[in-house]
Amino acid sequence: MKMKVEFKLNGANVSVFAEPNRRLIDLLREEFELTGTKEGCGVGECGACTVLMNGRAVNSCLVLAVQAAGNEITTIEGIANGDLINPLQKNFLEFGAVQCGFCTPGMVLSASALLDKNPDPTEDEIKEAVAGNLCRCTGYKQIIEAVKETARLSRKN
Amino acid sequence: MSEEFSVVGKKIIREDGVEKVTGRAKFADDYKFPGMLHAVMVRINEAHAKINEIDFSALENEPAVSIVSASDVHGSKKVGMIKNDQPVFCSEKVVTPGDVVAMLVGESESKLRSLLPEIKIDYTPLPVLTDPEKSLNKNSVLIHPETGSNLIVHHPLRKGDVEKGFEESDEILEQTYKTQLIEHAYIEPEAVVAIPLGFSEGIKIIGSIQNPFTARKFVANVLNYPLAKVRVQQAHLGGSFGGKDDTMCILSARAAVAAIKTNRPVKIKYTREESVLESYKRHPYILKYKVGYNLNGKIKAMKIDILADGGAYASMSPFVTWRSVVQASGPYEIENVQTDVRAVYTNNPYTGAMRGFGSPQPIFAQESLMDEIASRLGISPDEIRRINGFKNGSVTATGQILKDHDVNLKKVLDVACGNTDFITKWKSNRDQKIFSLKYDPSNPILKDNQFIDPPENIRKGIGLAVSFRGCSLGAEGIDAASAYLSVQNDGSIYLDCGLAENGQGLRTTYSIIAAEVLGVSAEKIIYLELDTGITPESGPTVASRATLMGGSAVKNAAEILRDRLINLIKEEFKLGGEDVISFRDDLVFSRKKGLITKFTDLCKLAASRGINLSAIGWYKSPKVDWNEENGQGDAYFTYVYGCQIAEVSVNVSTGEVYIDKVTAVHDPGKVINKLGAEGQVYGGVTQGAGYGIFEEVTADNGFIRELNFDTYTIPTSMDIGEIKPVFVEGKENYGPWGAKSLGEPTLELTAAAIANAVSNAVGRRFYSLPLNLEEIILNKKLRPAGTKRGSSL
Ligand code: FES
Numbered sequence: 011m012k013m014k015v016e017f018k019l020n021g022a023n024v025s026v027f028a029e030p031n032r033r034l035i036d037l038l039r040e041e042f043e044l045t046g047t048k049e050g051c052g053v054g055e056c057g058a059c060t061v062l063m064n065g066r067a068v069n070s071c072l073v074l075a076v077q078a079a080g081n082e083i084t085t086i087e088g089i090a091n092g093d094l095i096n097p098l099q100k101n102f103l104e105f106g107a108v109q110c111g112f113c114t115p116g117m118v119l120s121a122s123a124l125l126d127k128n129p130d131p132t133e134d135e136i137k138e139a140v141a142g143n144l145c146r147c148t149g150y151k152q153i154i155e156a157v158k159e160t161a162r163l164s165r166k167n
Numbered sequence: 168m169s170e171e172f173s174v175v176g177k178k179i180i181r182e183d184g185v186e187k188v189t190g191r192a193k194f195a196d197d198y199k200f201p202g203m204l205h206a207v208m209v210r211i212n213e214a215h216a217k218i219n220e221i222d223f224s225a226l227e228n229e230p231a232v233s234i235v236s237a238s239d240v241h242g243s244k245k246v247g248m249i250k251n252d253q254p255v256f257c258s259e260k261v262v263t264p265g266d267v268v269a270m271l272v273g274e275s276e277s278k279l280r281s282l283l284p285e286i287k288i289d290y291t292p293l294p295v296l297t298d299p300e301k302s303l304n305k306n307s308v309l310i311h312p313e314t315g316s317n318l319i320v321h322h323p324l325r326k327g328d329v330e331k332g333f334e335e336s337d338e339i340l341e342q343t344y345k346t347q348l349i350e351h352a353y354i355e356p357e358a359v360v361a362i363p364l365g366f367s368e369g370i371k372i373i374g375s376i377q378n379p380f381t382a383r384k385f386v387a388n389v390l391n392y393p394l395a396k397v398r399v400q401q402a403h404l405g406g407s408f409g410g411k412d413d414t415m416c417i418l419s420a421r422a423a424v425a426a427i428k429t430n431r432p433v434k435i436k437y438t439r440e441e442s443v444l445e446s447y448k449r450h451p452y453i454l455k456y457k458v459g460y461n462l463n464g465k466i467k468a469m470k471i472d473i474l475a476d477g478g479a480y481a482s483m484s485p486f487v488t489w490r491s492v493v494q495a496s497g498p499y500e501i502e503n504v505q506t507d508v509r510a511v512y513t514n515n516p517y518t519g520a521m522r523g524f525g526s527p528q529p530i531f532a533q534e535s536l537m538d539e540i541a542s543r544l545g546i547s548p549d550e551i552r553r554i555n556g557f558k559n560g561s562v563t564a565t566g567q568i569l570k571d572h573d574v575n576l577k578k579v580l581d582v583a584c585g586n587t588d589f590i591t592k593w594k595s596n597r598d599q600k601i602f603s604l605k606y607d608p609s610n611p612i613l614k615d616n617q618f619i620d621p622p623e624n625i626r627k628g629i630g631l632a633v634s635f636r637g638c639s640l641g642a643e644g645i646d647a648a649s650a651y652l653s654v655q656n657d658g659s660i661y662l663d664c665g666l667a668e669n670g671q672g673l674r675t676t677y678s679i680i681a682a683e684v685l686g687v688s689a690e691k692i693i694y695l696e697l698d699t700g701i702t703p704e705s706g707p708t709v710a711s712r713a714t715l716m717g718g719s720a721v722k723n724a725a726e727i728l729r730d731r732l733i734n735l736i737k738e739e740f741k742l743g744g745e746d747v748i749s750f751r752d753d754l755v756f757s758r759k760k761g762l763i764t765k766f767t768d769l770c771k772l773a774a775s776r777g778i779n780l781s782a783i784g785w786y787k788s789p790k791v792d793w794n795e796e797n798g799q800g801d802a803y804f805t806y807v808y809g810c811q812i813a814e815v816s817v818n819v820s821t822g823e824v825y826i827d828k829v830t831a832v833h834d835p836g837k838v839i840n841k842l843g844a845e846g847q848v849y850g851g852v853t854q855g856a857g858y859g860i861f862e863e864v865t866a867d868n869g870f871i872r873e874l875n876f877d878t879y880t881i882p883t884s885m886d887i888g889e890i891k892p893v894f895v896e897g898k899e900n901y902g903p904w905g906a907k908s909l910g911e912p913t914l915e916l917t918a919a920a921i922a923n924a925v926s927n928a929v930g931r932r933f934y935s936l937p938l939n940l941e942e943i944i945l946n947k948k949l950r951p952a953g954t955k956r957g958s959s960l
Pocket residue numbers: 048049050051052053054055056057058059060069070071072
């Protein structure tokens with residue numbers, strides 16, 4: 011039996027029917043064609059499927075679609091608020107924080123959840139915020155630098 | 168060109184960066200087609216078994232489900248990178264648990280998966296061979312009986328006379344080292360779609376494919392199609408590291424067979440568990456070294472015996488172990504060397520190409536050995552390497568004279584030692600007093616976090632490792648690459664190359680090279696998708712050959728076009744033949760007359776004069792040669808050198824190793840793409856660290872225990888302190904402006920440097936990777952009963 015799920019997705023109100031066992035990641039990728047949300051493990055270990063739920067980073071492979079009801083979901087497609095890219099994404103590019111790019115959407119979302127809560131994070135806090143996002147390509151250094159720089163610039167403004 | 172660069176070596180943003188950072192980049196699983204079907208794999212849960220019968224009768228009431236198996240394969244039923252020993256669908260027997268006997272194809276993937284238990288397979292279990300050391304025993308079961316032996320390959324190397332060398336040595340040291348099976352762990356699991364294009368056009372494949380031309384060959388063989396009827400397009404690739412080659416070629420072939428049978432697009436998408444279960448991995452090695460040396464530190468003779476577990480299929484084993492035989496005695500000039508490297512079949516998961524490709528294993532052994540010899544002689548690790556290390560004109564173990572490039576081994580060593588204050592730290596760590604836990608044996612219960620907290624539990628260590636590495640394919644095969652460059656009327660430029668973007672940033676590097684030659688900004692260059700139907704073939708994207716080979720082809724194409732433009736300018740602007748024309752900042756200059764015109768205007772002019780502004784660039788590597796019998800020859804046409812120094816903190820109570828810092832000094836030749844090069848170092852070192860301290864796939868009777876990231880742990884952002892890349896740009900005759908290789912050297916040294924650092928911290932040596940808790944505390948691996956791999960692990 012399908013259930014009606016209404017929630018806010020990237021700023022717009024949406025309403026869909028979903029089976030009770032359907033995962034949020036599948037709903038996003040298949041129903042809404044938001045394929046920026048990636049699946050790397052399906053068990054909550056890699057963070058490639060990270061989305062924001064009411065501003066908090068969650069693994070969408072561990073969230074049921076029906077749990078989105080009444081909540082606000084932001085995916086990588088909605089993170090720049092209508093712009094092409096936001097300052098964090100820009101710094102990901104400037105600092106070389108992207109290689110294959112498969113982890114990148116999840117990384118960006120975890121990092122922006124951190125920066126929203128904590129505009130002046132220490133290096134350790136940044137490392138902790140992205141510790142649930144595995145990256146096999148970059149060794150994380152340039153990602154951490156990109157987040158640091160974003161925080162620094164936003165404090166300056 | 169006088170070496171003032173405007174684009175090369177500068178910080179340039181990745182060409183595909185915006186797509187990736189916005190989530191728009193399409194990876195294989197993001198492709199959908201109308202009418203697309205899904206395929207799921209049917210496996211027998213056995214490591215070695217004869218298939219008697221597969222009973223699909225339970226699916227008779229499922230008309231929407233097609234069964235695809237070996238009988239649907241009209242071309243080659245078996246495929247392989249080097250030997251055709253791997254069935255596309257197994258029909259006679261399975262030789263490892265990842266093997267696939269058939270596929271179910273239908274609309275709903277979850278429905279198909281739910282049908283899998285309905286299929287009844289009748290089979291007879293066969294003896295399971297998991298110990299590579301028993302593989303060549305007379306009475307061992309044969310994995311592929313038709314080959315008559317479990318030996319995949321044997322590479323011998325003979326230089327000088329080792330027995331004489333040992334006689335002339337003051338001391339002899341013998342050690343055995345072991346390295347583990349590890350997983351590539353690209354974050355994107357495998358996915359591919361095959362789309363039938365109709366009878367005359369053939370089939371199109373889009374997938375997470377490392378080497379589209381290899382995939383095309385496999386698919387064409389399996390379908391019995393001409394190459395031109397198979398078009399392979401690479402989707403954005405979510406990491407590969409050597410790992411999305413054979414597996415993806417076979418998945419492409421399976422999808423293609425299903426697509427032809429159903430006449431619908433068919434997608435195969437692996438879960439992480441299936442990816443780990445079926446994909447090939449890094450070879451575990453058993454390495455026996457015997458070395459003779461004199462009291463002055465000079466190594467006289469080295470005898471090496473290496474056994475690689477190839478697992479169930481040959482895959483790239485012959486080439487992986489070939490690199491090992493060339494490099495096993497390290498970057499040291501040794502008069503007498505005798506090396507034998509063998510790869511054998513077992514029922515373990517199969518092993519093939521992985522970043523490093525047969526070098527991390529011998530480097531761990533040879534660099535551990537060098538440190539051990541140094542400590543026996545009472546000299547420091549850098550000294551022993553200075554005494555024996557390669558210099559210009561040195562002769563390698565294969566009898567090759569190192570020339571035509573800066574042999575920068577000692578330079579990278581010096582720079583690394585200088586950067587880290589190596590000697591001082593190494594000595595003071597060595598002389599730390601040995602701490603032993605104080606506890607009362609009559610009441611051995613520890614309290615108050617006695618294990619974890621006391622600062623004296625933490626001991627510091629520093630260690631180094633050096634290597635030389637042959638660039639590109641060497642005597643493995645024909646080595647050539649091509650690039651397509653087309654300048655449009657308005658000065659915008661298309662670029663394409665047959666080598667593949669695997670995430671490493673090759674497209675950016677190529678754009679930089681073309682931009683430099685034509686004096687335009689890199690944004691002018693639009694990089695085209697790699698499509699085997701359009702792009703000229705360039706061999707595989709492996710062996711860190713992309714910058715060197717593909718980069719040279721791009722440079723060649725750009726120079727062809729530049730020369731055509733120069734001729735035009737000289738004619739149009741009546742410049743003398745001896746005038747020098749240069750291209751810079753989107754402008755064109757004459758040495759005599761200064762600014763001549765804008766690049767865009769020049770392109771317009773060229774178009775109006777009917778000049779052909781498209782070109783195929785080509786680069787073929789210089790000759791190499793190899794004698795299979797004695798392992799002598801010029802194995803590679805050039806080499807790169809590297810030195811990494813690891814600084815670690817070891818908790819001597821828990822065995823935990825934390826990597827404080829890795830200083831990575833590499834001579835990759837000229838650095839073209841600065842951000843990309845640094846990214847290679849950070850990523851390679853981090854992977855190397857995972858190999859060094861915690862990654863391991865353990866197999867129980869051929870069955871992998873770590874099928875997902877909950878049990879197979881790769882480094883996270885929390886696991887490594889600082890990584891410092893340093894580039895020493897040595898002179899080189901080959902490659903674009905002398906640019907060579909970097910991707911693999913960054914990874915191959917790290918585990919060895921860490922092992923030496925841990926030894927420096929705790930005063931004991933280690934002979935088996937990874938240096939996990941039990942290795943550090945107990946000098947052995949703890950395994951649940953029955954999960955042993957190999958005889959004495
Ligand atoms: S796919 Fe959700 S955490 Fe890996």
